[in-house]
Amino acid sequence: xxxxxxxxxxxxxxxxxxxxxxxxxxxxxxxxxxxxxxxxxxxxxxxxxxxxxxxxxxxxxxxxxxxxxxxxxxx
Numbered sequence: 700x701x702x703x704x705x706x707x708x709x710x711x712x713x714x715x716x717x718x719x720x721x722x723x724x725x726x727x728x729x730x731x732x733x734x735x736x737x738x739x740x741x742x743x744x745x746x747x748x749x750x751x752x753x754x755x756x757x758x759x760x761x762x763x764x765x766x767x768x769x770x771x772x773x774x
Contacts, residue, residue: 708773711770711773712770712771712773713770715766715770715773716766716767716770716771719763719766719767719770720763720767722763723759723760723762723763726759727756727759727760730752730755730756730759731752731756734748734749734751734752
């Protein structure tokens with residue numbers, strides 16, 4: 700592999716990891732916004748919404764980590 704393709708591959712991996720992290724951050728922020736709106740509308744449902752929100756956030760983080768690992772493995 701010559702240096703141009705190596706550098707391009709490294710850039711693509713870093714760019715892909717950046718996009719994945721931005722998407723994960725946006726997804727978790729939207730998740731938190733909607734959960735907080737739901738808690739504001741029905742405070743008695745707060746414990747149920749918090750558990751659901753934490754599970755969904757953990758799944759989003761897991762997918763983001765998996766995608767970041769794939770981006771760096773391509774390099």
